Amino acid sequence: xxxxxxxxxxxxxxxxxxxxxxxxxxxxxxxxxxxxxxxxxxxxxxxxxxxxxxxxxxxxxxxxxxxxxxxxxxxxxxxxxxxxxxxxxxxxxxxxxxxxxxxxxxxxxxxxxxxxxxxxxxxxxxxxxxxxxxxxxxxxxxxxxxxxxxxxxxxxxxxxxxxxxxxxxxxxxxxxxxxxxxxxxxxxxxxxxxxxxxxxxxxxxxxxxxxxxxxxxxxxxxxxxxxxxxxxxxxxxxxxxxxxxxxxxxxxxxxxxxxxxxxxxxxxxxxxxxxxxxxxxxxxxxxxxxxxxxxxxxxxxxxxxxxxxxxxxxxxxxxxxxxxxxxxxxxxxxxxxxxxxxxxxxxxxxxxxxxxxxxxxxxxxxxxxxxxxxxxxxxxxxxxxxxxxxxxxxxxxxxxxxxxxxxxx
Amino acid sequence: xxxxxxxxxxxxxxxxxxxxxxxxxxxxxxxxxxxxxxxxxxxxxxxxxxxxxxxxxxxxxxxxxxxxxxxxxxxxxxxxxxxxxxxxxxxxxxxxxxxxxxxxxxxxxxxxxxxxxxxxxxxxxxxxxxxxxxxxxxxxxxxxxxxxxxxxxxxxxxxxxxxxxxxxxxxxxxxxxxxxxxxxxxxxxxxxxxxxxxxxxxxxxxxxxxxxxxxxxxxxxxxxxxxxxxxxxxxxxxxxxxxxxxxxxxxxxxxxxxxxxxxxxxxxxx
Amino acid sequence: xxxxxxxxxxxxxxxxxxxxxxxxxxxxxxxxxxxxxxxxxxxxxxxxxxxxxxxxxxxxxxxxxxxxxxxxxxxxxxxxxxxxxxxxxxxxxxxxxxxxxxxxxxxxxxxxxxxxxxxxxxxxxxxxxxxxxxxxxxxxxxxxxxxxxxxxxxxxxxxxxxxxxxxxxxxxxxxxxxxxxxxxxxxxxxxxxxxxxxxxxxxxxxxxxxxxxxxxxxxxxxxxxxxxxxxxxxxxxxxxxxxxxxxxxxxxxxxxxxxxxxxxxxxxxxxxxxxxxxxxxxxxxxxxxxxxxxxxxxxxxxxxxxxxxxxxx
Numbered sequence: 001x002x003x004x005x006x007x008x009x010x011x012x013x014x015x016x017x018x019x020x021x022x023x024x025x026x027x028x029x030x031x032x033x034x035x036x037x038x039x040x041x042x043x044x045x046x047x048x049x050x051x052x053x054x055x056x057x058x059x060x061x062x063x064x065x066x067x068x069x070x071x072x073x074x075x076x077x078x079x080x081x082x083x084x085x086x087x088x089x090x091x092x093x094x095x096x097x098x099x100x101x102x103x104x105x106x107x108x109x110x111x112x113x114x115x116x117x118x119x120x121x122x123x124x125x126x127x128x129x130x131x132x133x134x135x136x137x138x139x140x141x142x143x144x145x146x147x148x149x150x151x152x153x154x155x156x157x158x159x160x161x162x163x164x165x166x167x168x169x170x171x172x173x174x175x176x177x178x179x180x181x182x183x184x185x186x187x188x189x190x191x192x193x194x195x196x197x198x199x200x201x202x203x204x205x206x207x208x209x210x211x212x213x214x215x216x217x218x219x220x221x222x223x224x225x226x227x228x229x230x231x232x233x234x235x236x237x238x239x240x241x242x243x244x245x246x247x248x249x250x251x252x253x254x255x256x257x258x259x260x261x262x263x264x265x266x267x268x269x270x271x272x273x274x275x276x277x278x279x280x281x282x283x284x285x286x287x288x289x290x291x292x293x294x295x296x297x298x299x300x301x302x303x304x305x306x307x308x309x310x311x312x313x314x315x316x317x318x319x320x321x322x323x324x325x326x327x328x329x330x331x332x333x334x335x336x337x338x339x340x341x342x343x344x345x346x347x348x349x350x351x352x353x354x355x356x357x358x359x360x361x362x363x364x365x366x367x368x369x370x371x372x373x374x375x376x377x378x379x380x381x382x383x384x385x386x387x388x389x390x391x392x393x394x395x396x397x398x399x400x401x402x403x404x405x406x407x408x409x
Numbered sequence: 410x411x412x413x414x415x416x417x418x419x420x421x422x423x424x425x426x427x428x429x430x431x432x433x434x435x436x437x438x439x440x441x442x443x444x445x446x447x448x449x450x451x452x453x454x455x456x457x458x459x460x461x462x463x464x465x466x467x468x469x470x471x472x473x474x475x476x477x478x479x480x481x482x483x484x485x486x487x488x489x490x491x492x493x494x495x496x497x498x499x500x501x502x503x504x505x506x507x508x509x510x511x512x513x514x515x516x517x518x519x520x521x522x523x524x525x526x527x528x529x530x531x532x533x534x535x536x537x538x539x540x541x542x543x544x545x546x547x548x549x550x551x552x553x554x555x556x557x558x559x560x561x562x563x564x565x566x567x568x569x570x571x572x573x574x575x576x577x578x579x580x581x582x583x584x585x586x587x588x589x590x591x592x593x594x595x596x597x598x599x600x601x602x603x604x605x606x607x608x609x610x611x612x613x614x615x616x617x618x619x620x621x622x623x624x625x626x627x628x629x630x631x632x633x634x635x636x637x638x639x640x641x642x643x644x645x646x647x648x649x650x651x652x653x654x655x656x657x658x659x660x661x662x663x664x665x666x667x668x669x670x671x672x673x674x675x676x677x678x679x
Numbered sequence: 680x681x682x683x684x685x686x687x688x689x690x691x692x693x694x695x696x697x698x699x700x701x702x703x704x705x706x707x708x709x710x711x712x713x714x715x716x717x718x719x720x721x722x723x724x725x726x727x728x729x730x731x732x733x734x735x736x737x738x739x740x741x742x743x744x745x746x747x748x749x750x751x752x753x754x755x756x757x758x759x760x761x762x763x764x765x766x767x768x769x770x771x772x773x774x775x776x777x778x779x780x781x782x783x784x785x786x787x788x789x790x791x792x793x794x795x796x797x798x799x800x801x802x803x804x805x806x807x808x809x810x811x812x813x814x815x816x817x818x819x820x821x822x823x824x825x826x827x828x829x830x831x832x833x834x835x836x837x838x839x840x841x842x843x844x845x846x847x848x849x850x851x852x853x854x855x856x857x858x859x860x861x862x863x864x865x866x867x868x869x870x871x872x873x874x875x876x877x878x879x880x881x882x883x884x885x886x887x888x889x890x891x892x893x894x895x896x897x898x899x900x901x902x903x904x905x906x907x908x909x910x911x912x913x914x915x916x917x918x919x920x921x922x923x924x925x926x927x928x929x930x931x932x933x934x935x936x937x938x939x940x941x942x943x944x945x946x947x948x949x950x951x952x953x954x955x956x957x958x959x960x961x962x963x964x965x966x967x968x969x970x971x972x973x974x975x976x977x978x979x980x981x982x983x984x985x986x987x988x989x990x991x992x
Contacts, residue, residue: 046952051509087809087903088895092701100699113808117901120811124900135808181799182806210799211807214605214614217535218646224530238511238608245513245606249532251523271511271606429783479964485783486726487963490920493913494959501953617791617909620784628781661792668773668785 037334038077039064039324040103041317042094042118045082049110052267052313053082059310059317060107062302063325071328077101083109087117094121103127104336107320110313112137112184119147126409128336128343130324132285132316134184134236134262136402139363143403145340148357150320151285152368153396154184154262158191160368160392161232161261161283166199168372168389169230169257174204176228178219178243180235181208188234188262191400204228213239216246224252232259241271244280254279265371266311269385274376277385282371286315286352287388290369294322294351309383319351323364326350337409353391361403367391411597413638414542415615416622417549417631418593424566424629425586428477429485431492434616435499436591440465440598441607442507445514454517458599465595466588473587478580496612503609511608538600545596546635549589553631562586566629621664683928687841691834700826701898706938707837708894713919713930714844715887720916721924722848723880724860725775728783729790730888730915732770733763735797735907737889738896739804742813745897752818756836756893763889764882766793771881775874778863790909797907809903813896823897833894840887845927847883856880921962 041060045053057080069076079101081093090109097103098121105128109115112135122129123144131138132150139149166172175196179185185208193203204226207219220243223231231252233243240260247253258280260268265284269277288299288309298318302310310318323343328334331342344359355366371386379385415437422430443464447457472495480488515521516534523532553559564572565582573579598611605611622641626633641660648659694703712734719725737759744750744758774785797804804810815823823829847853855876858866867873896902905911914937922933940955 050504086905087811087901088899088905091899091901092705095701096699111807113805113904116808116811117899117903120900182801183808210795212614212798214611215645221530238610241511241513242605246604249516249523249534249604251530251532267510271513273513273515275515276513423780423784427780429780476960476964483963484724484726485779486720486916486920486924489726489728489783490917490959491963493917494956494963497952497956497959501956505953617788621788621791624781624784624788661788661795664788665773665792 035074036077036102037071037074037105038079038101038103039105039107039321040094040097040101041078041080042083042090042097042106042108043080043317044085044110044114045080046084049085052110055311055314056108056110056317058302058306059314059319060321062298062305062314063318063321067325071325072332072334074334079103083111083114083118085109085111085114087114090114091117091121094118095125098125098127105324105339106130107317107324116142119144122146126336128324128339130320132320136184136187139358139361140402143361143406145362145407145409146336148323148343148362148364150316150323150364150366152366152393153363154188155191155396155400156365156368156392156394157262157283158188159195159394160370160390161259161281162192162195162199162201163392164370164390165230165257165259165281166201172229172257173200174202174227174229176204176223176226176231177206178223178231178233178235179206179208180239181210184262185234192232192234192261209235209239209243211239214242216243217250219243220246220250220252223247224250228256230257230259232261234261236262236264237268241268244272245276248276257281259283264312265369266309266383266385267313269373270311270383274374274379277373278375280373282373282386284312284369284371286312286319287369287371287386288315289388290352291388292349292351292353294349298351315351322350323348323355323357340409354393358395360406361401362406363396363403365393365395367393411538411542411601411638412618412622412642413546413635414593414597414600415619416626416634416638417546418590418597419619420623420626420629420631420634421562421586421593422590423623424631425562426473426477426481426583428480428488429492430590431489431616432472432495432499433590433594433619434612434614435496436465436469436594436612437598437601437615437619438503438607438609438612439468439499440595441602441611442503442598443595444599444602445507445512445607448514458596461599462592462595465598466592469588469591469595470584472591473584477587478583481583496616500609500612507607507609509609511606513606514602516603534603538604541600542597545593549593550631550635558585562589563631618660621660625664625667687838687928687931691838695827695830700830702938704826704830704833704898705895706934707833708891708898709915709918709934709938710931711837711840711894712888712891712915713922713934714840714927715884715891716915717919717924717927717930718844718847718856718880718887719884720919721926721929722853722860723856723877724863725877725880726783726916727774727786727881727884727912728909728916729770729786729793729912730884731907731909731911732786732790732793733767733885733888734892734895734911735902736766736793736892737763738892738902738906739797739810741893742810742896742902743803745813745816746810749816752816752823752832752897755816755897756890759889759893760886761889763892764886767881767885767888768878771878771885775877775881787909787912790907790912794904794907794909797904804902804904807904809901810896811901813900813902815897815900829898833898836890836894840890841927841931844887848927852876852879917959 041057043053043056044050064076064078079097081097083090094106106122107130109118112133115131115133116137119129119138123146129147130150136154138147177189179189207222209219233240247258261283263282263284265287299309326346326348327339327343330346331338343357347356353367355364357364369388370390371388373386419430419433440461443461444457447460448454451457476491480491520534520537523530553563561577561582569579622634622637626637644659644663716730719727740762741755741759745755770789774782777785798806821828823832855871859873859876863873918933918937919930921936923929
């Protein structure tokens with residue numbers, strides 16, 4: 001390398017700069033046509049959750065296509081960006097889409113950590129942001145006027161799960177909890193214990209495991225040692241799947257019931273075999289047998305298009321987009337702040353039933369589902385995992401609300 | 410025991426070939442996925458368990474021959490870049506071939522359920538894996554200790570020039586060592602599949618642990634790798650009983666603590 | 680002023696006109712990060728696979744202070760540099776005794792340890808959620824929330840870093856480090872305390888990483904967990920190697936190329952890490968020495984083509 005002289009480096013620098021201009025240069029500020037409404041789906045197309053990105057995209061697209069890609073007579077321009085499940089990359093790309101493409105309405109992403117980063121951008125850039133997933137902060141401690149939460153409050157989930165389960169198994173009073181060790185896990189744990197009091201439950205153990213844990217044998221032995229009547233898990237994704245598998249391997253299920261309190265439903269259940277699923281009870285924000293007109297229509301057209309039932313991911317994207325469009329209708333305007341006001345306090349019958357948006361917290365108040373998995377013999381097809389046994393929509397009591405003041409624009 | 414198996418394979422590769430194999434975790438994952446596909450192809454768990462790691466070993470042969478061989482003269486930086494790139498390719502390749510969503514693989518029916526050991530209820534399959542991994546470690550050890558080929562490999566770790574002066578083809582030795590290391594990673598992955606299931610990220614999860622085992626055991630010290638694997642496994646299990654949150658961090662804490670006292674690793678000589 | 684410096688200056692001026700300010704800023708931040716690594720990798724011959732430890736640690740500490748107490752920009756940078764240097768001293772102390780593979784694996788494993796601490800210590804770091812809400816305090820009435828103002832600030836710091844690094848590698852210290860790279864036994868024999876010099880290189884590299892870490896946190900307003908992850912460590916090694924680790928300017932070119940790759944290829948194909956892996960393999964098998972060497976080879980090939988027949992290989 002020492003023989004490399006300065007002239008070469010100079011040339012190299014020039015080439016480097018030219019390459020950067022050609023490759024990196026985003027089309028010089030494409031100004032959105034004044035009449036166009038630009039919506040951004042920030043989905044994970046690469047990285048840890050790259051599997052769900054394309055199906056989230058499907059859900060959002062379906063909701064927009066139902067309206068003929070138009071809102072209030074104006075064309076909708078739908079663009080996507082890759083969140084890569086990285087807060088840094090997402091922040092950068094959302095900013096770029098807002099500045100460069102004129103995006104004013106942002107839906108996504110998938111992981112809650114990245115969502116909080118996107119929510120910060122929404123606040124800074126004054127664009128509307130809708131998200132669905134496991135963080136209480138969007139409609140809680142970090143609430144602000146531009147971000148909305150679609151998934152049920154963890155309190156709603158805990159209340160639905162405990163009430164329904166106890167109704168079906170009144171004698172299962174000894175509970176062991178297995179909780180993912182992060183803020184969301186803690187709050188669901190808190191609410192389950194709170195609701196449990198009204199049923200006289202005894203919590204014989206509550207273990208917290210780190211996110212991304214893959215070795216659950218010790219947790220399972222510990223749980224078995226406590227001789228519980230039921231094991232309830234508060235975790236998500238691969239953690240939940242791995243733990244459920246281990247609980248089966250150790251012979252706890254199907255003898256004991258296992259509750260997955262906050263599950264994505266189809267996406268997780270498909271990774272387990274029918275044997276493992278036996279006697280598993282599942283709480284979820286959506287399941288495709290939901291008995292509402294909108295859900296039935298959606299599931300039908302989704303199945304016709306993609307040959308399988310929708311999981312939670314496409315349904316959430318679909319549901320959020322529909323809520324957003326309802327917001328436009330109510331506001332009769334395409335200005336961000338008008339649509340925010342349009343969403344605040346809105347009440348519609350939509351994907352999961354009666355849905356409202358709490359103006360004080362931007363939490364979507366909506367039913368949460370509780371299912372029981374079917375034994376292999378009762379399954380009509382390989383995707384027929386479970387029956388919905390109840391729904392519940394008790395909102396978070398005001399004394400727990402962490403969003404004290406949603407603030408102004 | 411599985412940690413010992415992973416560590417042993419990696420220690421062999423790093424010791425004999427003197428390269429940092431960042432693709433070791435990927436080979437582990439490929440072993441698990443090969444098992445899954447082999448079961449679907451031949452319909453028999455035991456046959457699949459034999460076939461899958463052999464497949465990984467063959468893959469290892471190809472990788473060594475085509476990719477790593479030209480790099481012995483290059484620095485560690487390029488070897489690292491190559492194996493890192495390789496692990497990306499294998500990891501993404503798994504997603505392309507088998508899809509991004511994970512699977513569950515049940516143990517064969519004879520090993521389902523558990524045994525009540527009085528104080529603890531333990532799944533039969535886990536006991537099987539423990540015995541199996543133990544036997545594999547023992548077999549590898551005997552191979553290296555008692556056979557001619559094993560002696561050559563150990564000599565290869567100690568002094569490559571000497572081996573080649575003795576008229577032994579060092580390249581062939583390297584290829585064999587890499588294939589054997591890949592075989593051990595592959596069978597560890599295959600054995601793990603019914604316990605932890607299959608997911609594209611399983612290799613990365615294992616890689617860090619394998620490196621810690623090797624660093625602790627001492628580079629190229631095979632007995633050290635086995636012992637370190639056991640220590641890490643036990644430490645993790647004990648900590649998880651009393652302080653569950655720390656069970657991942659404890660692996661690295663143990664490593665840091667031991668390295669402070671013995672910078673050359675537990676059994677390291679260099 | 681040499682022509683090389685003119686080229687770098689020209690790039691600094693042209694870049695924000697060509698690409699968005701945030702990306703231009705990130706390129707220089709990444710280049711500072713790469714400069715730090717290159718002192719270890721290119722000049723001392725130490726392949727550290729755990730540079731994100733120092734980058735991330737500095738970002739977290741300075742970010743925490745920026746968030747919770749009103750410290751000014753220079754104090755934040757100073758703290759970040761100090762954290763980077765101190766954490767590098769800690770890691771370096773454990774690692775410099777070892778060489779070769781051992782060294783690589785140790786830096787990697789210790790990086791993993793810091794990663795899991797950040798991952799688990801959610802009350803401070805926010806764990807997987809990252810640590811958001813980091814501001815860019817104004818300095819002397821210059822509001823760094825303006826992207827261009829921040830770009831100018833970062834670019835100036837980059838030029839300063841480059842100048843300092845140039846002074847370091849041309850100083851006696853730089854020569855000693857290179858002597859260690861070439862043959863550490865001989866350097867030891869000549870009377871240099873090799874581990875101490877390696878540790879020194881580590882600390883300086885850590886300080887540069889720390890500076891980059893704080894700038895990164897202020898750029899995005901968040902410290903994401905991946906800032907301390909091993910993929911980040913791998914990326915900077917890759918960027919440096921692709922640029923050419925033998926040259927002072929290699930990491931700068933590498934950071935252009937790398938950020939360009941990650942921003943544009945990801946749009947083409949979802950499975951782009953596969954392409955990235957293939958790119959690694961191709962670089963390793965065919966373009967060892969990186970862009971700088973590939974360019975030099977290309978030029979010499981052209982010169983030879985132009986040369987009269989008969990000399991051609």
